[in-house]
Amino acid sequence: MASASDGMNYAPQGKPDPVVKPGEFCFAVAAMDHGHIFGQTNGLTEAGATLKYTFDKLDPDKARNLADQHGAQHVTDLDVILNDPEVQLVAAAAIPNERAPLGIRCMDAGKHYFTDKTPLVSLEQLGDVKAAIGRTGKKYMVYYSERLHVECAMHATELIEQGAIGRVFQVTGFGPHRLGPPEGRPDWFYKHEQYGGILCDIGSHQIEQFLTYAGCKDATVQAAKVANYQHPQFPELEDYGDCTLIGDNGATMFFRVDWFTPIDLRAFGDGRTFIVGTEGFIELRKYVDIGNPDGPGDHLILVNKDGEQRMDLKGKVGFKFFGRLIRDCIDGTETAMTQAHALKAAELCVRAQMQAERVTD
Amino acid sequence: MASASDGMNYAPQGKPDPVVKPGEFCFAVAAMDHGHIFGQTNGLTEAGATLKYTFDKLDPDKARNLADQHGAQHVTDLDVILNDPEVQLVAAAAIPNERAPLGIRCMDAGKHYFTDKTPLVSLEQLGDVKAAIGRTGKKYMVYYSERLHVECAMHATELIEQGAIGRVFQVTGFGPHRLGPPEGRPDWFYKHEQYGGILCDIGSHQIEQFLTYAGCKDATVQAAKVANYQHPQFPELEDYGDCTLIGDNGATMFFRVDWFTPIDLRAFGDGRTFIVGTEGFIELRKYVDIGNPDGPGDHLILVNKDGEQRMDLKGKVGFKFFGRLIRDCIDGTETAMTQAHALKAAELCVRAQMQAERVTD
Numbered sequence: 001m002a003s004a005s006d007g008m009n010y011a012p013q014g015k016p017d018p019v020v021k022p023g024e025f026c027f028a029v030a031a032m033d034h035g036h037i038f039g040q041t042n043g044l045t046e047a048g049a050t051l052k053y054t055f056d057k058l059d060p061d062k063a064r065n066l067a068d069q070h071g072a073q074h075v076t077d078l079d080v081i082l083n084d085p086e087v088q089l090v091a092a093a094a095i096p097n098e099r100a101p102l103g104i105r106c107m108d109a110g111k112h113y114f115t116d117k118t119p120l121v122s123l124e125q126l127g128d129v130k131a132a133i134g135r136t137g138k139k140y141m142v143y144y145s146e147r148l149h150v151e152c153a154m155h156a157t158e159l160i161e162q163g164a165i166g167r168v169f170q171v172t173g174f175g176p177h178r179l180g181p182p183e184g185r186p187d188w189f190y191k192h193e194q195y196g197g198i199l200c201d202i203g204s205h206q207i208e209q210f211l212t213y214a215g216c217k218d219a220t221v222q223a224a225k226v227a228n229y230q231h232p233q234f235p236e237l238e239d240y241g242d243c244t245l246i247g248d249n250g251a252t253m254f255f256r257v258d259w260f261t262p263i264d265l266r267a268f269g270d271g272r273t274f275i276v277g278t279e280g281f282i283e284l285r286k287y288v289d290i291g292n293p294d295g296p297g298d299h300l301i302l303v304n305k306d307g308e309q310r311m312d313l314k315g316k317v318g319f320k321f322f323g324r325l326i327r328d329c330i331d332g333t334e335t336a337m338t339q340a341h342a343l344k345a346a347e348l349c350v351r352a353q354m355q356a357e358r359v360t361d
Numbered sequence: 362m363a364s365a366s367d368g369m370n371y372a373p374q375g376k377p378d379p380v381v382k383p384g385e386f387c388f389a390v391a392a393m394d395h396g397h398i399f400g401q402t403n404g405l406t407e408a409g410a411t412l413k414y415t416f417d418k419l420d421p422d423k424a425r426n427l428a429d430q431h432g433a434q435h436v437t438d439l440d441v442i443l444n445d446p447e448v449q450l451v452a453a454a455a456i457p458n459e460r461a462p463l464g465i466r467c468m469d470a471g472k473h474y475f476t477d478k479t480p481l482v483s484l485e486q487l488g489d490v491k492a493a494i495g496r497t498g499k500k501y502m503v504y505y506s507e508r509l510h511v512e513c514a515m516h517a518t519e520l521i522e523q524g525a526i527g528r529v530f531q532v533t534g535f536g537p538h539r540l541g542p543p544e545g546r547p548d549w550f551y552k553h554e555q556y557g558g559i560l561c562d563i564g565s566h567q568i569e570q571f572l573t574y575a576g577c578k579d580a581t582v583q584a585a586k587v588a589n590y591q592h593p594q595f596p597e598l599e600d601y602g603d604c605t606l607i608g609d610n611g612a613t614m615f616f617r618v619d620w621f622t623p624i625d626l627r628a629f630g631d632g633r634t635f636i637v638g639t640e641g642f643i644e645l646r647k648y649v650d651i652g653n654p655d656g657p658g659d660h661l662i663l664v665n666k667d668g669e670q671r672m673d674l675k676g677k678v679g680f681k682f683f684g685r686l687i688r689d690c691i692d693g694t695e696t697a698m699t700q701a702h703a704l705k706a707a708e709l710c711v712r713a714q715m716q717a718e719r720v721t722d
Binding site: 242301 | 531590603611619623631635651
């Protein structure tokens with residue numbers, strides 16, 4: 001799909017590593033408002049899932065093209081998907097404030113749901129989602145791509161589990177993004193009610209990484225900020241946000257997100273994660289190694305008692321989340337990500353957004 | 362002096378660049394509790410100042426050695442220094458909570474004062490210092506070495522003034538430090554009342570950089586944290602701290618400091634500064650370029666409309682602060698740093714410390 005310089009449509013591709021036979025696990029695509037749907041589709045199909053249907057209520061051509069690429073069927077009625085018992089999971093990247101209602105509809109039709117982040121934009125939606133999970137027993141899983149679809153970030157997950165840096169007590173995340181030509185973004189991108197605010201939207205990746213790397217089950221938002229520094233023509237756009245959290249185990253996080261990536265950077269953003277533990281630290285350079293002309297992304301730097309190690313992980317780690325998600329749906333397990341974890345990250349990004357102090361007029 | 366792997370005694374050396382003739386500007390060293398005094402002395406003598414006396418109330422041998430290196434006179438009575446009209450400035454790195462009283466004594470004796478950071482540890486001391494400045498007309502200047510004595514940090518100061526990244530709206534600073542063998546530190550290092558808390562001590566560097574790079578005259582502390590994660594044998598040690606601030610112009614900062622640098626890192630800490638502006642960003646890798654075996658410190662990476670540039674600045678920028686400070690003392694100017702700026706950073710680090718939430722028991 002698109003290159004790493006276009007964040008909206010960045011869709012990592014991995015090696016096929018099927019966990020099911022063709023046709024054993026069918027899914028459908030039900031909303032394509034955000035380009036992340038291509039990454040979601042890649043991840044699932046590379047893990048062996050079969051794309052049976054595609055649907056997009058606004059852009060049938062886009063849905064038809066995706067269907068053609070995967071030998072799937074394009075439909076113009078969502079109910080075809082919801083009424084087909086072969087469809088076990090619905091993947092979707094709807095407008096953020098429509099993600100929860102769509103998911104609940106899918107779950108009530110007996111489907112697992114796999115939504116782009118942010119999975120929801122209010123505590124009310126969170127309550128509705130939790131009720132639907134209780135009512136249906138279906139999964140409401142989330143594409144937190146900045147960890148799940150980044151090889152160095154997945155490798156960090158394993159290194160930390162293995163104790164490579166001791167007990168993690170601090171995570172700092174930078175999630176800068178390129179806005180690109182303003183007219184290249186859909187209307188909803190500039191409407192706060194629809195996109196949910198910058199902390200809720202691209203901030204959700206960051207909080208999910210904190211909960212994972214620091215091993216927190218819960219956290220509190222200590223402070224948060226949002227701003228519109230440079231885009232008065234879009235008064236509802238937040239072009240900057242940050243947040244600091246305190247985990248239930250005493251670990252802490254800070255992250256910042258923005259829409260200021262310079263046009264000449266080789267990636268959509270200089271995404272970084274810094275993870276500090278009692279026995280060492282890890283730095284992730286996710287999409288580019290700035291200042292190094294040969295430096296692609298997916299670098300992990302580990303400093304601990306064994307010295308400094310730099311790992312170029314492109315193509316070496318893979319994306320285990322997707323196969324595990326498929327198996328979880330079939331087996332009723334939670335090996336890819338627990339439901340509680342997925343929703344806790346969502347809850348905290350909503351709380352960060354609600355609590356944010358606006359630092360510009 | 363010592364290498365960059367020993368933060369307590371790290372004393373950068375530059376090229377001689379005298380702004381005065383020998384003997385034209387005499388200074389004395391009056392306290393050597395922190396090894397920063399060697400960096401202060403290097404900076405001043407390289408800029409042409411003449412070290413006339415050394416004094417340390419606890420360790421006369423250390424003071425005598427320094428005197429011998431510079432052809433100065435070691436004295437065992439501070440009053441010799443204070444009573445000599447040739448001495449225009451007293452440099453000192455006392456125990457943090459003794460820095461203000463010593464400085465006020467020097468100023469009342471008609472000397473300018475140049476203290477190691479943190480310059481003071483309470484709002485009461487701040488009031489006393491301001492009163493002394495008003496009473497004596499003397500300077501109370503501060504060795505914020507993590508900018509003033511780091512070439513890439515000084516170059517960032519100039520690039521930002523030239524508009525290289527537009528309007529700076531965010532600064533993130535990492536100030537990790539190596540504790541080293543615990544018995545290698547003096548008693549006062551572990552006593553909160555004496556060292557002032559981690560945000561006040563090594564945090565002061567960070568706030569000074571924020572005020573400089575973001576061009577703030579004032580700021581508020583939005584939130585702060587301190588912790589003792591791993592050193593129960595030193596209950597008054599804070600081995601971690603962080604803080605987020607909002608500047609009077611809407612720019613923001615986050616910094617974290619800690620005492621967890623792994624033993625095998627090539628420097629006392631992976632000091633970093635990330636400065637984001639509306640037209641680009643700058644990253645400083647101050648003491649080491651981790652993961653790059655050939656990578657020394659003093660790297661500046663600039664990303665803006667001209668693309669990505671990596672600058673190796675070791676030996677190329679120099680340390681202009683010291684010559685300017687000498688001229689300011691002679692000429693009654695404020696070209697090195699304004700008094701208001703030096704004290705605002707001090708005030709904010711005290712406020713951060715007072716406001717900090719403790720996240721460990």
